[in-house]
Amino acid sequence: MLDVIVIGGGVAGLVAARECAHLGLNVLVLEAADVVGGAVAGHEVAGLPLDAGAESFAVRGNTVAAFVANLGLADQIVEPNPTGAWLHLPPLRSGGAPMSVPLPKAGVLGIPGSPLADDVRRAIGWSGALRAYADRLMPVLKIGREHSLGELVQKRMGSKVLDRLVNPVAGGVYATNAVDLEVDVVAPGLNRTLTTAGSLSGAVTAMRIAAPAGSAVRGLRGGMHRLVDTLVEDLERFDVEIRTGTAVASFRPVDTSTVAEDGTDTPVRSWLIECAPAAEAPATVAPAAFPTTDAVAPTAFPATDADAPIPAEPFTLEARHVILAVPAASALALLAPLGAEYADLAALDWPAPAAVELATLVLDAPALDAQPRGTGVLVAVGTPGVTAKALTHITAKWEWIDALTPQGQHVVRLSYGRAGAPVPTLDLSDDEFMHLAVRDAAAILGVDLAPEQVRGFARTLWSDGLSPATIGAPERIRQVRDVIEGTPGLDVTGGWLSGTGLASVIPDALAAGIRARRAVLDL
Structure with a gap:
């Protein structure tokens, strides 16, 4: 029997597996795709080694940088060119030509802190800027809080700010419209600061002043896919087996007992995992991935056991603990057969991926x-x-x-x-x-x-990709976590629960690994 089986070989699964393996646990990673890495993948184009997936990480909380340093890559962290991004916009007037302007710098998620600034006026025109400035004159609701980022921006600053500044940023970062984004998830503290500052632009300015100086993102020299390379190499050193091309069709708990020398029975739970070659697996079982500005399907990363034959027929594995690190649809499909409360999770009001x-x-x-x-x-x-x-x-x-x-x-x-x-x-x-x-x-x-x-x-x-930033997502995620926390020997991690990007995924995966190793070592 294995100590831990990790279902999903994306970054979340690899990070959780590493956390368990470093304490000497016997760990196996199962990945349905023929490669590992998920949305932090690489490929070669015209002889250049490039990121096919995420090409940067958010610096907030310093969590990614600390993890990268722990992998020995601290000296490989690089800053992007500070010149920044632009916007490509419809004409301001009927009959005009599309226009390109720099993305205004003094903002949060495209919301301007200075509505009358030159770079804002270039994007939304004088009429849009004056409408946005009216936010400073509007009273602030003192009771309750805003939920929809788009509705908040529309109400306070008007449609030009929403359509020409905020929605392009929301689509790039969260792959969804601003109206569907939960304010407290994408801009923590904005509701509170709005109340104290008295205006949305004032709240944005206050949040920018409070934010640390420097770039909001960084990367790795050679590409973010080096993170996956290094994780795989580290797992190899700790004898972690990674089986690619192997999908999990189902898993279920088995409760048994062991008899001590004094005759006392001790209850023991293990998990039986039904596996199959990926081509035979249900369509809902997909490679691990998480939402990111540039998320993609996995590409060329070799498995650590590339020469090992994969059984052509379905087979069963057993482990004391399971960490489920696959996308939302796959995770919910695997959980549903475990019982009514698990099936109810799939029936929640999830947005379309x-x-x-x-x-x-x-x-x-x-x-x-x-x-x-x-x-x-x-x-x-x-x-x-x-x-x-x-x-x-x-x-x-x-x-x-x-x-x-x-x-x-x-x-x-x-x-x-x-x-x-x-x-x-x-x-x-x-x-x-x-x-x-x-x-x-x-x-x-x-x-x-x-x-x-x-x-x-x-x-x-x-x-x-299922964004954990949409309206209602915090409550849906809480319900998932409540059910999983009540299930001995099971953890679930991944971007659909933790949040967008490596700065959210890595800490959540580390926590899942810590819980798993504690549970196994307490047996």
């Missing part, structure tokens, strides 16, 4: 040497001539990538798919998708680009 497809282009484009749109661009809904919702100019954002490319060669990545709508690229062939991405990149960056300039192209799809 977000889906995003990414296009990575390596271009011979000297015109981009000038970094015409900073480190990237967020595209507002309704901007004519563009299908993508965002673009990251990778070589402008990260010096380490720029150093790998010859003069005039650039890497850009475009994101497709908005909340509540089908991903517009799914039915396109690779060639059709590449041509669309080139056209969009040209429009967004304001330069002439042609398919003949493409030296490499890759597409990646992520289709099982």
Whole structure:
């Protein structure tokens, strides 16, 4: 019998497995995909080692930096180019052309702290700025709190701030509309500060003053996928087996007992896990992933036991403790057969999972040497001539990538798919998708680009993201955690519970690992 089985080989699963293995527990990781890493994955495009998934981490709480340092990568942490992002927006007046402007800097989630500042007026015009400034004159509700970020912004500052500033940021960070985001999740403390400051812009200014100086994100030299490489290497040193291409069809507890020398019976719970090759597994069982600005399906990371044969028939494993580290749909489907209270979790009012497809282009484009749109661009809904919702100019954002490319060669990545709508690229062939991405990149960056300039192209799809920041999510998550906490020998972790990004995922996975090892060592 194994001590711990971790179901899901994304970052959450690997981090939890490491926490158990470092205390000498016998740990096995099961991953349905043929690679590990989840949304922190890498791929090679035109000979360049690039991030296919998340390419940065939030610095809040210093949790990721501390974990990275513990892995021996502290000296590999790098800052992005501070020039910042831009916005690509519909024309302010009917009949005008789309416009590109720098994202206003003195804001939180696109909400301006200074509504009449030049960079705000460039994005929303004088009428929008004056409407936003009226927030300073409006009374603040003293009782209760706001739930919807979008409704709060619309009420206090008007539709131009919402549509042209806040929604592009919400779509880029949380893959959903601002109206669906829970204020207390995406902007903790905003409700309280709004009451004390007397206006939304005043609250934003106060929060920015209180925030630590410096970049809000950092990365790793060589790419964030190095985090997964290093985790796998560390797990190998502690004899953790990782089985890829192995899906879990079901699992259930088995209660037995052991008899001590004095004849006393001690109850023991273990878990039986029914496994199968991934091709035979239920469609709901998907690779581990979590929402992130640039989340994708896993790509090329070898399993630690790549040479070990995977059984062709279903088989059963047994463990004292199970850590479930898969996306929401997969987790809820596996939990439902355990009993009525588990099945009720799947019946909660979960939003539809977000889906995003990414296009990575390596271009011979000297015109981009000038970094015409900073480190990237967020595209507002309704901007004519563009299908993508965002673009990251990778070589402008990260010096380490720029150093790998010859003069005039650039890497850009475009994101497709908005909340509540089908991903517009799914039915396109690779060639059709590449041509669309080139056209969009040209429009967004304001330069002439042609398919003949493409030296490499890759597409990646992520289709099982469930944002933990939507309205009602805190209560749904609380109900899940309450049920799991009452289940001996079981833990659940992952971005759909912990929050968006590594700064939320890693601490939650560490906590799950700590609980698992304590439970096993107390047996």
